[in-house]
Amino acid sequence: MTTSAARSAGHPLRELCESLLSRLEELSVTVTDDIRREIPSYAAMPLAEQLDTVRSRLRALLRGLALDVEPTAEQLLEIRAESLRRAYYGLPVQDALATFHVGARRLWDELRATARGTAAEDTAIELVAPLWLWVQSASGVVADAYADEAGTRYGREAGLRQRFLELLRTGGAPREHTAEIARELGFDPDGDFRALCTPAAPWAAEGHLVLLQRAARRLAGRVSCGLSGQLMVAVTQGVDPGDLVTRVIGLAGDEARVGVGLDRTGLAGAEMSIADAERALVVSERGGHATSFEDVWLRASLIDSRDRLEPLFAAVRRTAGEQPQLAQTVLAFADAGLSLSHAAEALMIHPNTVAYRLGQWHRLTGSDPRTFTGLVRSVVGITG
Structure with missing residues (x-):
């Protein structure tokens, strides 16, 4: 597809873009340096890989501007693959999108500087629309790639969280299998665990458990939330229980009751802490606050x-x-x-x-x- 008739050889704007293509290596290094300076998260990405990516994107962009053509399907698929790599390195989507703006800004400055005193000086402004079109097309692909990756990753993590909870509550699998899932979720299987539980009803609505898991990501430590029968159970490690209780009540409502287990060591301790939290919940008397097993251990222990x-x-x-x-x-x-x-x-x-x-x-x-x-x-x- 073209935005207009492709520019013929000798066209001033084509020659301008080809002039920058002749300096591709230098320009690639400059843009890569700009990105790493302005977006610190790119330090996580290998420099050589990033430089190759920038070089490839600039080559495709300058050739597209030279010929006045839009990105091809093949080029957009390449951008998608590169975006998934950035997600793999843990780069936020906003940072991945920002690279296109950093690169486009630098490229526009270079185009204007190169056009001065040439036949393209008065017409270089015509490159703004196609340049922006390339940025828009690339940004859309990046956003879609990140959304797909997030959905896939969240779906897998949600399955792992549910399986982890089931194994802790039933103890029906070899301990090493449970430990492997714990590690995948970011837990230390030999560390200390604390469980919280609350009635499941508020969390059965579409998306509510997702909101809690997302809110828990902002806390120090690890949290894994899941539904088990009539309960919503959160298994935590290194988390201030008061902070998580605040988020639970904020999402479930002021009448929510929360049971909190003891801090216990290892996966066997995690199982026991879940049992603590369940018993504390049973003897809780009012909503809007947490009932800790530590405070009601005698009554809670006599429940059964x-x-x-x-x-x-x-x-x-x-x-x-x-x-x-x-x-x-x-x-x-x-x-x-x-x-x-x-x-x-x-x-x-x-x-x-x-x-x-x-x-x-x-x-x-x-x-x-x-x-x-x-x-x-x-x-x-x-x-x-």
């Missing part, structure tokens, strides 16, 4: 034994429901370090009244809160 232990707490729970004032006094006594006077201050009553209520509690429940066993049974029964 609720039915078996029910006879131990039946009298305590019945009395707490019938005599909430006595239950409140037991909890205040526990919080006060078993001090009658401190508990009395907290409740704004006389210490003798605290002692009387504790005695009544013992009489009604059979559990003496002034002994270790009786106090534990009382507190667990009241709060569990």
